[in-house]
Amino acid sequence: MNSLSLLPHQQSERPLDLPYRTFLDLLRAKAELAPARDFLIFPESGRTYTYEAFHALAVATADWLNAHIVPGGTISILFRNAPEFLAIFFGAVSHGLTVVPINPDLAAPEIRFIVENSNSTAVFYDPDLSAKLKTLETEMIPGVIFIPVSDVDDLPKVDVKAVEARLPRVDPTMPASIIYTSGTTGFPKGVVLSHMNFLVDGKGMADWFQFTPETRSLCILPLFHNNGLVVSLTTTLSAGGSVVMVDPKASLRSFWTLVERYHATFTSVMPSILAAILAFGFEGKPGYLKGIICGGQLLPLSLAEKFEARFGVPIFEGFGSTEATSYSSFNPVQVNKRKLGSVGLVMPISDMKVVDDQDVEVPDGVEGELCIRGGNVAIGYHNLPGLQALRFRGGWYHSGDFGLRDKDGFYYFRGRKDDLIVKGGEKIYPAEIENVLSQHPNISESAAIGVDDPILGQEICAFVNLKDNGASSEAQLLSYCGKSLARFKQPKRIVIINRLDDMPELPKGPTKKILHRELRDYYERRLANSEDPEGLKWVLGSQGAG
């Protein structure tokens, strides 16, 4: 594999460990090794796929896609954690297509942006979304076809070897997927990931956590995010283990039941999930659970300690980003070698360093920007050459995350350089919300900030300045947001500053840029305690708070 043409930021001091070239190569190898072993288990529908069965399904799907899509193109998919998502993902990447997984909960305009921006020529979706996608289907740019898929098991069976022989040759450095994440401008940016990125990161984590064919992962995070697709799926596939797939929205209350019933040995979560399990007082036995992989947002030390003390399951915190496929560092799997509060040591698949504003590496203990390079680092951003040059420069991916390394090589995440809001693991730039608010006819200016939330880590509060103070209420403005923003991006609270006694206008710097930090300080000082989390109290009333 040394002959691969790697980008500068994909070249590490460590040797590239890539035993399989593509997703299909990896799946085929595992299917040949243990055809009858369970690979995917879907408890809700009762469907289970052995390695052999899923390999055959992926190849049959690739053959079916061949009738619809020309190799080399891009498709979008909107499914929950269902066989349809995975069959189409594996079938498409085996067919040389690039797959764009889209969060089905996004508002129609947000879905449209991603479909158009990614140059998708087809959208495969769960028929439950027909009503939402109907308007897009009629308004969409010509050439995009919409295909509902209700049951991939209905696809005709194929001669697997014969179809595989017809499939185009896929290079490991070819794009496999474009994952959209929030962007500073308010428009999501597409991160282009190759087969190599997924396979290197997946194997790196499988080796780190000593996954084996006996490993059983419980996937309760959505597959349209890399945490589900990589940490739960690709990592377990690398080891030839099995994955229990559950709808993330329905899994929280059943967390311990699923762990126990399906003998899960590992699972991957956001800190907000641990907080919710504790807050709702969900009790259960860890059973075979050896560890919980955790990241995506700041994990408060007190939360980790409380969870471990209550359930006796070690939490392995790590650091990563979509641009590095998923994780690049983790705490050691040897429980007593972890450092709680740290995001761990860099995995052997990557190099990491901390740099100052001049890109000079800083000594241990000094805070700076965390940078990554290696085979798990993305090709780059889709059609964003300016941002590409800014973030992938000098042979390193500059994460925009700040932290430090201690003398033992452990990294610590301290926060973001920008105003990124991380709500329940979902990353949202204020501009996404501000762009929508600015289109309201009665809003002259607005600013959105992240504020502390006991479960989600952060919630969203928006400050608005009205042209006509009496013409809009908070409720009306919240309802307005609901039309253009996905629910998880909608502010929980909108503050009309015309009605505040002590802040007549949004705080601004010398260049008239709104100072989000000052708004956060104001919120903490004046508004934080006035908030009433009715939703949480309503639930806790019957469950008892932990």
Next chain:
Amino acid sequence: MTDQELYAAISPMAEQVLQIERFDNTVTMMSTPSWDSLTHIQLLCGVERQFGIEIDGDDAFRLTSAEKLVKYLQSKINQ
């Protein structure tokens, strides 16, 4: 109780929790963005209170549509 009676009984609470106008047999978790992990817990807690039942973890993750919830309630009530 018939399915219609069950829908009538659940709807006010479900519509309030999910912030939707109508809770009927077309409503699914997939098609309803406001039906998220936290409102799922609220919804099931509301049903438990209303009907004096306990929904265990083996069932909770399967109740991903209005239809499945009503069907489940029928089976619990008729036990």
